[in-house]
Amino acid sequence: MTQRKIAGVLGATGSVGQRFILLLSNHPTFELKVLGASSRSAGKKYVDATNWKQTDLMPVSAENIIVSECSAEAFKDCDIVFSGLDADYAGPIEKEFREAGLAVVSNAKNYRREPEVPLVVPIVNPEHLEIVETAVSKAKAEGKAKPGFIVCISNCSTAGLVAPLKPLVDKFGPIDMLTTTTLQAISGAGFSPGVPGIDILDNVIPYIGGEEDKMEWETKKILGPLAEDKSHVQLLTPDEIKVSAQCNRVAVSDGHTECISLRFKNRPAPSVEDVKQTLRDYVCDAYKLGCHSAPKQTIHVLDQNDRPQPRLDRNRDAGYGVSVGRIREDPVLDFKMVVLSHNTIIGAAGSGVLIAEILAAKNII
Ligand SMILES: NC(=O)C1=CN([C@@H]2O[C@H](COP(=O)(O)OP(=O)(O)OC[C@H]3O[C@@H](n4cnc5c(N)ncnc54)[C@H](OP(=O)(O)O)[C@@H]3O)[C@@H](O)[C@H]2O)C=CC1
Ligand SMILES: N[C@@H](CC(=O)OP(=O)(O)O)C(=O)O
Incomplete structure (x- = not known):
């Protein structure tokens, strides 16, 4: 060895x-x-x-x-x-x-x-x-x-958001705008002191300090191109992608859920089946490199109406895989879907x- x-x-x-x-x-x-x-x-x-x-x-x-x-x-x-x-x-x-x-x-x-x-x-x-x-x-x-x-x-919430975006942008071109509403686990708030039980039990807290700005900004860096001399990343501009996030804390131990709606720049938009197949077919580079922890299935597309759920789906591919369900047409933008990612594994x-x-x-x- x-x-x-x-x-x-x-x-x-x-x-x-x-x-x-x-x-x-x-x-x-x-x-x-x-x-x-x-x-x-x-x-x-x-x-x-x-x-x-x-x-x-x-x-x-x-x-x-x-x-x-x-x-x-x-x-x-x-x-x-x-x-x-x-x-x-x-x-x-x-x-x-x-x-x-x-x-x-x-x-x-x-x-x-x-x-x-x-x-x-x-x-x-x-x-x-x-x-x-x-x-x-x-x-x-x-x-x-x-x-x-x-x-x-x-x-951590940004990690779950960008996972399905990447294969979609690779296949169908830029995303013009997107909105996401998160339902974030309490482990995301850390352990010292952590979220008090009295605040979260029987409750939803519709504010996580700084989180919305981080999601809106970090998405533009992660999806941005490398500069030609490979010294830095070029941020996507607001003309290239508009991102709007609303973040909530919920009484879940691990696993951030996000309800996403998005619109592509190119017309006509792909079909729901094309979107599903593109997510299913995506194989991350880390898996191709043979990395020990890389998920075999990067994105799990779930067809059941009531999935993904944090307790049932957060450990797919040992927490390195991301689950996406309820992929359907959106009457305002092009598509909507629900994304679940393990916040302390693939999110941290x-x-x-x-x-x-x-x-x-x-x-x-
Ligand atoms: N939880 C999550 O899902 C995610 C967290 N993050 C980020 O990761 C980081 C850690 O978060 P999280 O684990 O939740 O936080 P915790 O509060 O649970 O842990 C904080 C750690 O920092 C140590 N620490 C505190 N003060 C000092 C100090 N003065 N000098 C050295 N060490 C110190 C603590 O040590 P001690 O026990 O001795 O106090 C502890 O080990 C944060 O920056 C957070 O924003 C990012 C993505 C997701
Ligand atoms: N704010 C995230 C966790 C976190 O600490 O994120 P960041 O590393 O961006 O501060 C959550 O509450 O779930």
């Missing part, structure tokens, strides 16, 4: 961090060695520092790892660092790691809007990783040390792991 790459997780005790621990235990490419969290947790065994909330048990291999402070020194031997840090603290920590030459794949929002930072949903736009591939190859060619870099994972930690698998397959790390 070839030697595995050393991996670390920042924010290892949180909602996303715990998911990283599960996905990286017994991983064929990565060996989890370093865990970091706040000074409240540093110095303790992971099992003592963490309020474990996953339905799978904590991997025994993680239990006795002593949690470190989030310093580049503590992570200096890592080939890859995954970040599930609270965004209030991620900025300076991830910057320090990048400057120390480390490769960081981050869930935090802090660097998503930097033009030279790829914002990647690995089942949608892995080609944006060419930005870091180009920088790493250039340093190699010049005999310099590998440069540090940050790759950002998108907002799973995307991070799959991005790292692509980076490893391409010898970028």
